[in-house]
Amino acid sequence: MTDSAIKIFIIEDDMFYSKLLKSTLDKVDRYDVRVFGNGTDAIQHLYEKPDIITIDHNLPDMSGIEILRKVREYDPNIVPIYMSGQDEIQVVVQAYKDGAKDYIMKEENAVLLLQKSLENIAENLRLKREIEELRDKAIEYGKYSSIIGESPAMHKVIRLMEKVANTDLTVLITGESGTGKEVIANALHYNSNRKRKPFVAVNMGAIPIDLVESELFGHERGSFTGASSKRIGRFEEADGGTIFLDEIAEMDMSLQAKLLRVLQEKSIQRVGGSKTINLDIRIIAATNKILADSVKEGKFREDLYYRLQGFLIKMPPLRERGNDIIILANYFKSQYAKNTRQPELALTGEAARILMQHTWPGNVRELKSVVERAIIISDNDKIETEDLIFSDSAM
Numbered sequence: 001m002t003d004s005a006i007k008i009f010i011i012e013d014d015m016f017y018s019k020l021l022k023s024t025l026d027k028v029d030r031y032d033v034r035v036f037g038n039g040t041d042a043i044q045h046l047y048e049k050p051d052i053i054t055i056d057h058n059l060p061d062m063s064g065i066e067i068l069r070k071v072r073e074y075d076p077n078i079v080p081i082y083m084s085g086q087d088e089i090q091v092v093v094q095a096y097k098d099g100a101k102d103y104i105m106k107e108e109n110a111v112l113l114l115q116k117s118l119e120n121i122a123e124n125l126r127l128k129r130e131i132e133e134l135r136d137k138a139i140e141y142g143k144y145s146s147i148i149g150e151s152p153a154m155h156k157v158i159r160l161m162e163k164v165a166n167t168d169l170t171v172l173i174t175g176e177s178g179t180g181k182e183v184i185a186n187a188l189h190y191n192s193n194r195k196r197k198p199f200v201a202v203n204m205g206a207i208p209i210d211l212v213e214s215e216l217f218g219h220e221r222g223s224f225t226g227a228s229s230k231r232i233g234r235f236e237e238a239d240g241g242t243i244f245l246d247e248i249a250e251m252d253m254s255l256q257a258k259l260l261r262v263l264q265e266k267s268i269q270r271v272g273g274s275k276t277i278n279l280d281i282r283i284i285a286a287t288n289k290i291l292a293d294s295v296k297e298g299k300f301r302e303d304l305y306y307r308l309q310g311f312l313i314k315m316p317p318l319r320e321r322g323n324d325i326i327i328l329a330n331y332f333k334s335q336y337a338k339n340t341r342q343p344e345l346a347l348t349g350e351a352a353r354i355l356m357q358h359t360w361p362g363n364v365r366e367l368k369s370v371v372e373r374a375i376i377i378s379d380n381d382k383i384e385t386e387d388l389i390f391s392d393s394a395m
């Protein structure tokens with residue numbers, strides 16, 4: 001794909017000139033060149049997705065600037081090059097303002113200049129495509145490799161996750177510490193059609209209370225002491241994508257009321273601002289608390305609780321996942337070997353039995369650190385029982 005053809009449209013009414021351009025550019029194998037004698041024809045063929053368009057300033061049916069605007073509106077990824085017979089500064093400025101990548105004066109060396117310009121753009125396109133391919137691969141990778149587990153309890157979670165991923169429903173993920181709530185939140189995003197947009201994670205327990213509102217909603221300049229400039233909040237950052245509100249139970253009551261409003265209206269106001277900003281966001285929340293208890297204790301709004309419960313994913317504790325303990329241990333073991341470029345150790349049967357017997361108060365996170373510690377402690381090519389060290393409490 002990186003070496004695939006580059007489709008070029010030439011919009012030029014001067015027959016002599018368009019023939020000259022075409023015959024020159026046709027010599028480059030990668031270029032797939034089409035000529036249009038007027039703007040209307042070219043616009044009607046934009047669905048063919050040209051990569052680059054050269055636009056002549058004076059055309060029989062419309063001005064080059066008009067075409068330029070239409071092209072930009074149709075698809076801002078198309079790269080326009082503006083060509084003109086005259087050297088009028090207003091035209092040059094206007095062309096650049098309307099998104100032309102380059103401006104070429106039709107003088108003696110115009111064809112050469114165009115060739116150079118096309119070479120540069122083609123190289124940029126190649127790099128851009130390469131990056132996109134890598135990103136797609138990363139997305140595919142994130143999608144299939146990050147949730148490890150074959151137990152019925154995890155199958156249930158994965159099935160639910162896949163069902164709800166591509167909807168805009170608000171999802172609440174609950175479960176003990178270290179069970180993989182964030183892993184599921186990530187998977188929800190990367191299995192949705194929002195995957196190319198931001199995934200913004202905010203830990204409600206980690207932000208000081210007096211900063212949290214501005215962190216989430218942003219603020220206008222001068223809205224409070226210290227707000228010397230405007231700030232975009234996390235919700236706005238997540239526009240088009242997903243916001244993950246981790247440790248939602250830590251959210252202060254007054255902020256809960258504001259969050260409820262965001263959920264209902266899908267819009268926010270910056271702190272100190274009066275403008276309503278509409279957002280297209282998917283909200284995922286997580287907690288290791290029993291929210292119903294927080295409601296009873298008067299620490300969590302009941303209305304928000306019901307709103308969040310709309311779609312609930314409960315993460316099973318590791319001790320209820322049976323053989324997943326071994327599958328995960330092997331996974332972390334091989335990840336560690338890959339990351340450190342060291343040979344992978346074997347897990348002895350006896351060590352595996354000990355892992356299966358442990359109750360894992362710190363769940364998957366604890367398992368990961370026990371495995372990594374064992375690898376470091378081991379002084380041969382195996383993980384044995386004496387290499388396994390458990391901490392007394394959840395980590």
Ligand SMILES: Nc1ncnc2c1ncn2[C@@H]1O[C@H](COP(=O)(O)OP(=O)(O)OP(=O)(O)O)[C@@H](O)[C@H]1O
Binds near residue numbers: 148177178288364365
């Ligand atoms: N099913 C899984 N497959 C692979 N790795 C996992 C899985 N579940 C959890 N992990 C890993 O375990 C660690 C803890 O997971 P995560 O941070 O998602 O837990 P959590 O439920 O959000 O914990 P906490 O409540 O403490 O925030 C991470 O390193 C994560 O990558």
Ligand SMILES: [Mg+2]
Binds near residue numbers: 181246
């Ligand atoms: Mg977490």
